[in-house]
Amino acid sequence: MKPLIVANWKCNPTTQKQARTLFGALNRGLKGAKAEVVICPPFVYLQSFKLRVSSFKLGAQNCFWENKGAFTGEVSPLMLKDLGVRYVIVGHSERRQTLRESDTIVNKKILAVLKDGLTPILCIGEAAEERWQGKTFDVLEKQLEGTLKKVPKAEINKVVIVYEPIWAISPGRPCSSDDALTAGLCIRKIISQMAGKAPGKSIRILYGGSVNSQNAASYLTSEWLQGLLVGATSLDAKEFLKTVKSVFLLNK
Numbered sequence: 001m002k003p004l005i006v007a008n009w010k011c012n013p014t015t016q017k018q019a020r021t022l023f024g025a026l027n028r029g030l031k032g033a034k035a036e037v038v039i040c041p042p043f044v045y046l047q048s049f050k051l052r053v054s055s056f057k058l059g060a061q062n063c064f065w066e067n068k069g070a071f072t073g074e075v076s077p078l079m080l081k082d083l084g085v086r087y088v089i090v091g092h093s094e095r096r097q098t099l100r101e102s103d104t105i106v107n108k109k110i111l112a113v114l115k116d117g118l119t120p121i122l123c124i125g126e127a128a129e130e131r132w133q134g135k136t137f138d139v140l141e142k143q144l145e146g147t148l149k150k151v152p153k154a155e156i157n158k159v160v161i162v163y164e165p166i167w168a169i170s171p172g173r174p175c176s177s178d179d180a181l182t183a184g185l186c187i188r189k190i191i192s193q194m195a196g197k198a199p200g201k202s203i204r205i206l207y208g209g210s211v212n213s214q215n216a217a218s219y220l221t222s223e224w225l226q227g228l229l230v231g232a233t234s235l236d237a238k239e240f241l242k243t244v245k246s247v248f249l250l251n252k
């Protein structure tokens, strides 16, 4: 399976013009790339990208759990699907921390995204104190159990899971590749317990947190991780293309 590279633009850039320039550079630069790349811009830019995407897939950074109705300010999975979106990031730590999104809310979103035939990209990961207290495995287990509740066992493999330790998100420092791979293995084990069988090769577990062109390939040296979630680096077209290239070269 090709590695999956997800670009999370977060709340950037601030103008249509800048967004179009970045989008155009990526669209040209990714032509023919052997990696599967998903670009997740802010909602407001999705419409203008819809018809021009050729080299990658479109993702959203969030969604609501209902498809329509009296929910002021929300954007539904069906609306995103209509815009050509195929992936939706859910449970990012910035939303958990800043907007108090709980595992219960993230769970509702995952169920809604799956129901509409989109792919959830679920972010999980421990805070710095939890890591130093040796609680990483427990945190991952609790987050997976809470967010994947009621997901049919046969569908768990459809969820892309990102191990993104909060302390490693830039401007933090990247997690070592050994630690990221170990977390990937832990996640795989927890998922096997939940699904009642080994997840096999179809599940995708990614690493996220200060990924750049220098360290990207080091996370993909074993079968425990199948891709990367890239934040700050994805806002610099040249550096992001270099990052993607460093990864797909591994798979030639």
Ligand code: PGA
Residues within 6 Å of the ligand: 008, 164, 168, 169, 170, 171, 208, 209, 210, 211, 229, 230, 231, 232, 233
């Ligand atoms: P970063 O962000 O690559 O800037 O650390 C990753 C993310 O939080 O999605």
